[in-house]
Amino acid sequence: MLFRINMGSYQFMEWGSADIKDVAVNNFYFYVQEMILEYGQSLTLAALAVMLVFMTSLKTGTAYLSAFYSVSIRTGIVRDIRNMIYNKILSLPMAFFSNERKGDVMARMSGDVTEVENSIMASIDMMFKNPVTIIVCLATMIVVSWQLTVFVLILLPVAGYVMGKVGKRLKRSSLEGQTQWGVLLSNIEETLGGLRIIKAFNAEHKVRNRFMRENEKFVKISKHMNRRYELAHPMSEFLGTATIAIVLWFGGTLILSGNSSISAASFIYYMVIFYSIINPAKDLSKAMYSIQRGLASMERIDKILKAENPIKDPANPKSLPSKQPSIRYNNVSFKYTNDWVIKDVSLDIPFGHTVALVGQSGSGKSTMADLLPRFYDVNNGSITIDGIDLRDLKVYDLRSMMGNVNQEAILFNDSFYNNITFGVENATHEQVEEAAKIANAYDFIIASENGFDTNIGDRGCRLSGGQRQRISIARAILKNPSILILDEATSALDTESERSVQEALDRLMKNRTTLVIAHRLSTIRNADMICVMHEGCIVERGTHDELMALNGYYKKLVDMQKF
Numbered sequence: 138m139l140f141r142i143n144m145g146s147y148q149f150m151e152w153g154s155a156d157i158k159d160v161a162v163n164n165f166y167f168y169v170q171e172m173i174l175e176y177g178q179s180l181t182l183a184a185l186a187v188m189l190v191f192m193t194s195l196k197t198g199t200a201y202l203s204a205f206y207s208v209s210i211r212t213g214i215v216r217d218i219r220n221m222i223y224n225k226i227l228s229l230p231m232a233f234f235s236n237e238r239k240g241d242v243m244a245r246m247s248g249d250v251t252e253v254e255n256s257i258m259a260s261i262d263m264m265f266k267n268p269v270t271i272i273v274c275l276a277t278m279i280v281v282s283w284q285l286t287v288f289v290l291i292l293l294p295v296a297g298y299v300m301g302k303v304g305k306r307l308k309r310s311s312l313e314g315q316t317q318w319g320v321l322l323s324n325i326e327e328t329l330g331g332l333r334i335i336k337a338f339n340a341e342h343k344v345r346n347r348f349m350r351e352n353e354k355f356v357k358i359s360k361h362m363n364r365r366y367e368l369a370h371p372m373s374e375f376l377g378t379a380t381i382a383i384v385l386w387f388g389g390t391l392i393l394s395g396n397s398s399i400s401a402a403s404f405i406y407y408m409v410i411f412y413s414i415i416n417p418a419k420d421l422s423k424a425m426y427s428i429q430r431g432l433a434s435m436e437r438i439d440k441i442l443k444a445e446n447p448i449k450d451p452a453n454p455k456s457l458p459s460k461q462p463s464i465r466y467n468n469v470s471f472k473y474t475n476d477w478v479i480k481d482v483s484l485d486i487p488f489g490h491t492v493a494l495v496g497q498s499g500s501g502k503s504t505m506a507d508l509l510p511r512f513y514d515v516n517n518g519s520i521t522i523d524g525i526d527l528r529d530l531k532v533y534d535l536r537s538m539m540g541n542v543n544q545e546a547i548l549f550n551d552s553f554y555n556n557i558t559f560g561v562e563n564a565t566h567e568q569v570e571e572a573a574k575i576a577n578a579y580d581f582i583i584a585s586e587n588g589f590d591t592n593i594g595d596r597g598c599r600l601s602g603g604q605r606q607r608i609s610i611a612r613a614i615l616k617n618p619s620i621l622i623l624d625e626a627t628s629a630l631d632t633e634s635e636r637s638v639q640e641a642l643d644r645l646m647k648n649r650t651t652l653v654i655a656h657r658l659s660t661i662r663n664a665d666m667i668c669v670m671h672e673g674c675i676v677e678r679g680t681h682d683e684l685m686a687l688n689g690y691y692k693k694l695v696d697m698q699k700f
Contacts, residue, residue, distance in 0.1 A: 231512045240323025249434035256431020263424035267417040310362040311433035317355040377415040454531045458523035461488040468518035480673040491651040493661035496670035540618035544625035546605035548597035554589040576611035621651040
C-alpha cells in the first residue's frame with residue numbers, strides 16, 4: 138500500500154461481523170489506507186516507524202524491569218539459603234563435623250549456593266517468560282492451521298525426550314563436580330592450617346602432588362560437565378531446524394498437492410510464527426540444564442539442612458538449678474561409633490569442689506568433659522545437675538552456667554578485647570582489664586601496638602602459645618561461670634607463667650564446681666578428688682596423698698613425671 142504495490146481498497150468492518158483475525162487485518166489496512174490519503178505516504182511510513190520504536194521500547198523496558206526486580210529475588214533467595222545453612226551449622230552437634238570435611242562444608246555454602254542461584258534465575262525465566270511466548274505462538278499457529286499444529290506437536294516431544302536424557306546425565310556430572318570441588322577446598326584448608334608442619338618436614342612436594350592430582354580430577358569432571366552443558370544450545374538449534382525442515386516439507390507437499398486447508402501465503406506466515414518458538418524453546422532447554430545442575434547442588438545443600446540434630450531442647454524444659462550446682466554422673470556409658478569410650482562411670486562433684494581427671498591419652502577424660510555441656514548425649518545412664526537431668530534443661534541455659542578453657546586455645550581473628558568478651562554481653566572495660574590481670578595477660582596486651590584493640594590475627598597467630606592460652610583463660614574468668622571445665626588449661630604455659638596462672642585459677646575455682654583434665658599432675662595436686670581413668674573406666678579415686686598411698690596407676694603416673 139505504501140509503495141503502491143497493493144492498489145486494493147479496504148472498508149471498515151464492524152468488530153464481530155466476521156472472523157476476528159480477518160476483521161483485525163482488514164481494519165489495520167483500512168487505517169493505513171486512510172492515513173496515506175490524509176497525510177501522504179512519507180508521514181504514514183514515519184508513523185509506522187515510530188510505532189516500531191514504541192513497541193521495541195515496550196519490549197526492552199519490560200525486559201529491564203523484569204531483570205531489575207528479579208535481582209531482588211535472586212539475591213534474596215541466596216541470602217536466605219546461606220543464612221539457613223549457617224544457622225544449621227551452628228545448631229548441629231559436634232558429632233556431625235567429625236564425619237564432614239570443613240572444606241566441603243565451605244564448598245556447599247559457596248559453589249553449591251551459586252549453582253542454585255543460577256538455577257533459580259533459569260527456572261524463573263522458564264516458568265514465566267518463555268512459556269508465555271511459546272503459548273502465544275502456539276495459539277496463533279492453531280488459529281492459522283490446527284491440522285498442521287497437531288503434526289508439529291507430535292514432533293516436539295521427540296526432541297524434548299532427547300534433550301531430557303542429556304539433562305539427567307548433566308545432573309549426575311554436576312553432583313560429582315561439586316563434591317570434588319569440596320575435596321579441593323578441604324585440601325586448601327588443610328594446607329593453610331598445617332603450613333608450619335608441611336615446611337618443617339619438607340613435604341611441599343607431597344601436598345603439591347596431592348593437590349594437583351585432585352585438581353586434575355576436578356578439571357576432568359568439569360570438562361565433561363561443561364561440554365555436555367554447551368551441547369544444549371547447538372542440539373536444541375539442530376533439533377529445532379530439523380523439525381522446521383520436516384514441517385516445511387510436510388506443509389509444502391500438502392499445498393503443492395492442492396489438498397491443504399491453508400494458502401501458500403498463510404503457510405509462510407505460519408512458518409514465521411513457528412520459527413519464533415525456536416528461540417524460547419532453546420532458552421527453555423538451557424534453563425532445564427541449569428535446573429539439573431542446581432538440583433545436584435541442592436542435594437548437597439540438603440545434606441546439611443536436613444541433617445538431624447539429636448541435641449534438642451526438651452518440650453517442657455525445667456528451670457535452671459541453683460547458682461551452687463553439684464554434678465553427678467550416673468552409670469554413664471558413651472561411644473562415638475562402635476567402641477565404648479566411657480564405660481558405666483559414676484562420679485559426684487559437690488558444689489565448690491574441684492575434681493580432676495587424669496590418665497593416659499584415649500582413656501576418656503576429654504569425652505567426660507564434653508558430655509557435661511551436651512556436646513554429645515550419653516548412650517546409657519544420665520548426668521544431672523542438682524538432680525535435674527541435663528536433657529531436661531534448655532541447651533542455652535545449661536551452657537550459660539559453664540566456662541571452658543581447652544587444651545587448644547580457640548581464638549578469633551579480632552581484637553584482644555573482643556576475644557575476651559566473646560559470649561559475654563555488657564562487660565565493662567574495667568572488668569575486661571581485671572580478667573586479663575588475673576589471667577596474667579594484662580602486661581603483654583598493654584605492650585602491644587593498640588593495647589586491647591590490637592588484632593591478634595587468624596586463630597591468634599600473632600601470639601605465642603602461652604599468650605593464646607592466657608587470653609582464653611581471661612575469657613573464662615570474665616564469664617564468671619558456676620561450673621568451670623579446664624581441659625589442660627595450663628599445658629601451653631612456661632613454668633613461671635604456669636605458676637602465676639595456676640594461682641589465678643585456684644582463686645577462680647573457689648566457690649565453683651570445677652572439672653579439671655590434666656596430664657601435668659603438679660597442677661592438680663590440691664584437687665578435692667582425683668579420678669584416674671583407664672580405658673573408659675575410673676580405676677582409682679581419692680586425694681593426691683590417698684592415691685599415692687595406694688601405689689597403683691596414679692603413683693605410676695607421678696613417678697613417670699618426676700624429673
